Amino acid sequence: MPADSLTVADGSPDAHLQAVRHLIARHKTLDWLFGLLGVAALMFAMLVFAMLFGQMLVNGFPHLSWDFFTSFPSRRAASAGILSAWVGTILVMLVTAVVAVPLGVGAGIYLEEYAPKNLLTDIIEINVTNLAGVPSIIYGLLALALFVYQFGLGQSIAAAGLTLALLILPVVIVATREAIRTIPQQIREGAYACGATKWQVVAHHIVPYSLPGIMTGVIIGLARAIGETAPIITIGALTFIAFLPPSPFGNPGHLISFDWLTAPFTVMPIQMFNWISRPEAAFQANAAAAGLVLVVMTLSMNAIAIWIRYHFRKRIKW
C-alpha cells in the first residue's frame, strides 16, 4: 500500500500518530484514575461516618435504656441518665424557636417585600451575611455580658434560649428570603389587582406559599442549635444539674407559670461534654449513649427538613 510505505519510509507521521495515541491513552487513564479517586474520597467520607457512628453505637447502645432517659446525672456512671439534659434541651429550644422564628421570618419578609433600595437595607443585608460567619463562641461572649450580667438573667434557660436564637437568626432569615424569592411576581400582581394591601398580599399569599421553605430553614436552624455547646458553656451553664426546672403547669393559682425560664439547666451537649471530660471509661460510655441520642435528634431533624423541601418542591407548579 502506498500510504503505508509512505509513512514507513517517512517515519515521522507514524511516530506522530503513536505519540497522539499515547497521549490520548494517558489522559484517559488519568481521567479514569481521578474517577477512582473521587469514589475513594466518597467512600472515605462514608467510612469515617460509619466508624464514628459504629463506635458510638457499640459503646453507647448498651446504655440506652428507659432508665437512661428517666434518671438524673449521678456520680455513679451506671445509674446516671439524661433526664435533666433532654428536658433542658426541649425547653431551651422552645425559647429559641419562639424568639427566632418571628424575628427571622419578619426580617426575611421585610428584606424581600418591603425594604426600599437604600443604605439601611444594604447595611442589614451585609450584616446578615457577616453574622452567619461569626464563630458561635462569640455569641456566647455576647450573651455572657449582655443576657447574664446586663439583663440579670443569670445562667438560665431564658439566657441560653435567647443566645441560640440570635445564633440561628441568619439561618432563618436566609431560608425565608430564598423561599420568598421563588414565588413568581404574578402572584403578587394578581393579589394587588384584587385590591389587597401589602400586608394582605404577604399574609395571604407570600407566607403560605413560602412556608415549606421557611419550615426547612427553621428546622435546620434548630438542629444546629440543639448541638451547639460552646455558647452555652460560655454563659457559664452548670454541668451538674440533678433536678428539673419548675413545671409550667399545675401550679396553684396560675394556669401557666414562667418560673422555668429563669431556672438553671443543662442541655444534651453539655451533659455529653461533662461525661467526655471524665477519665473513667464508664462515663465515656455514657457520653457515647448521650451522643447517640443527640446525633439521632439532629439527623432526624435534618432528614425531616430535607424531606419537606423535596416533597413540597415536587408539588408546587406555578
Added chain:
Amino acid sequence: MSSIPLKPLSPPLLEAGAGQPPAAASMRRSMNLRRRLTERGIEGLLLLAALVSVFTTLAIVAILVWESILFFRTVPLIDFLTDTQWTPLFDDAHFGIIALLSGTLTTTVVALLVAIPLGTILAIYLSEFAPFRVREVAKPFLEMLGGVPTIVYGYFALLFVTPLLQRFYPDLPGFNMLSAGLVMGIMIVPYVSSLSEDAMRAVPMNMREASYAMGATRLQTALFVVTPAALSGLASSYILGISRAVGETMVVAIAAGMQPSFTFNPTEPAATITAYIVQVALGDLPHGSIGYQTIFAAGLTLLLITLLFNIIGHILRKRFREAY
C-alpha cells in the same frame, strides 16, 4: 415647565363623598385610615425584626471592644502581642496571645490539609464525574455529615482518633492538636465540598461541551475549564472552611487539651483561643476581674481574625469573578 398650582377643592364637596350618604363615607374613611395605620405598623414591626441582626452585631462589637479596653488598661498591648506565654490565672501572670494563636494556627492548618484536598476532590467528582444517582445520594449524605454536632466530633477525636494514632505513634500524648485538627478537617469537608460543587455546577454547560468537542477528557475539562471558571466560588468555600476551623471550639477544647503553649508541633497538646474561652467559662471567674476580661480580649482577637478572612474572601470573590 412650571405647573400651575391647583386650587384645592372646597372641603364640603370633598367630604360629602360624591353623593354617598355621609355616614358611609366617614365609615370608609375611618376604615381606610385604620388600614393604613395597620399597614404602617406592620411595616415598622418587620423593620424592627430586620434591625435585630444589626443590633446583634453592634452589641457584639461594643461588648468585645469595651471589655478589651478595660483589659488593655491593665495589660499593655505590646505585651499582649509579643509575650509568648499565656498564663492569666497564675500568680506570675503572662498575657501573650501568641501562645493561643499558635494553637489556633496549627489546628487550622492540619484541618485545612485534610479539608481542602478532600473537599475539592469530592466537589470535582460530584460535579463532573458522578452519575446522577450517586450525586442524589451523596449530596444529602454530606449535608447530614455537616449537621452532626461538633461535640460529637470532639468525642470522636479524643476517644477514637487519638487511640488510633497512638497505635502508629505510641509517644503521642492523649491530648494533641493532630487528632483535633484531623477531625476538624473531616468536619469541614461537607462545607467545602458542597459550596465548591455549587460553584462548579453554576459554570454554563456549553463551556464543558466546547471543551469536550476539542477532545478533552472529563478531567481535563474539570481542571482547565470548570475550575478556573469557578475559582471565585472555590476561593470562598476555602475561606469559609478557614473561618470554621479558626472558630471551632468543642473539638479542640476536648481533644487538644487546654494548656496554652507556644508551639507549632501538632503532636503536642496546646490551647486555641476558643479552647481558652471554654476553659475560663468552665471555672468560676468573678464578673469584672482581669480573668473575666481576658476572654473578651481573646474573643476580640478571634473576631478580628474571622473578619480578616471574610474580607480576604470578599476580595478574592471580586477578583476572580467570571461572568457568563
